Amino acid sequence: MTTTKAELYGVLLDLRTTFQTQLEQLEMAELLDGTGTGYTNHQADDATMVFDQTVNASSLLAARNRLRLVEEALAKHEAGRYGICDNCGREIDIARLEAIPYTPLCLSCAEALEYQARI
Numbered sequence: 001m002t003t004t005k006a007e008l009y010g011v012l013l014d015l016r017t018t019f020q021t022q023l024e025q026l027e028m029a030e031l032l033d034g035t036g037t038g039y040t041n042h043q044a045d046d047a048t049m050v051f052d053q054t055v056n057a058s059s060l061l062a063a064r065n066r067l068r069l070v071e072e073a074l075a076k077h078e079a080g081r082y083g084i085c086d087n088c089g090r091e092i093d094i095a096r097l098e099a100i101p102y103t104p105l106c107l108s109c110a111e112a113l114e115y116q117a118r119i
């Protein structure tokens with residue numbers, strides 16, 4: 001059974017809710033870290049705390065990025081342009097959309113751009 005773009009719209013709506021919840025939890029954790037970081041008597045505790053903050057900051061960025069991509073995908077759906085590659089304007093393979101419903105790029109463009117980013 002092949003997933004249709006209409007079905008993926010429902011998936012995107014669910015993902016938006018999931019990512020929003022995740023982002024809120026991460027922001028809450030960051031807020032608590034920000035106010036809670038003080039001096040403790042144990043250096044090891046401080047190191048752990050700094051490590052936790054680093055992890056939170058990068059997961060926060062990733063969560064914001066995912067949510068933005070989902071919102072862009074929903075906007076494209078409403079404009080009737082969902083599943084069109086941002087880079088080359090060709091249809092993105094439905095199997096790729098099933099795997100990552102919020103991807104803005106087709107596989108070959110994603111590979112090409114990732115390749116360029118590494119140079």
Ligand SMILES: [Zn+2]
Nearest residue numbers: 085088106109
């Ligand atoms: Zn493309």
